[in-house]
Amino acid sequence: DGGITQSPKYLFRKEGQNVTLSCEQNLNHDAMYWYRQDPGQGLRLIYYSQIVNDFQKGDIAEGYSVSREKKESFPLTVTSAQKNPTAFYLCASSIAGGFNEQYFGPGTRLTVT
């Protein structure tokens, strides 16, 4: 089955620790995206990548970092510099170009205390 996987589903960390969220896709999509969602709010774009070894900052990139070493994988690191890291993190992918239909993974709910 083709799809996007994210792990873990739930993640708990202490303040001051970096944490890496996994995103893998086997849809052969070129573009991948990271969003965060806070209660009652829309999705906000953190980082995106259209090709391997290239990525761009989204609207709220501060305190986050990414890598794109393989087409299938786009991990997100939430660093200790992110002031409000508790959120629902969503990874998405799409074909390059086209109408930009994005398909989402199941998400990772991060809680930092």
Place this chain on the structure above:
Amino acid sequence: QKEVEQNSGPLSVPEGAIASLNCTYSDRGSQSFFWYRQYSGKSPELIMFIYSNGDKEDGRFTAQLNKASQYVSLLIRDSQPSDSATYLCAVNIPLFSGGYNKLIFGAGTRLAVHP
């Protein structure tokens, strides 16, 4: 000014009725428009997209686009309790560097279909 606006709801409709969800956007360069359904605690699921003015139908769902008015809507016919969810409107905005484009999401409208 928000780029994509939706009424937060809840929109409450009886089972079997038509639910009408609305969305306005500010960027006239937007080229394609998406409706996602999100159940509580789950990730968004793409249900429809539209890029030409007019209506596009898929089963019980109809998306309507009016670019002159910068307005997109989703109609759900014969609403079922299983349609109860938050519906997110997303608008594709082209970025002119490197061929990228990005989706801007509204905050969503919560739909409640009651038996």
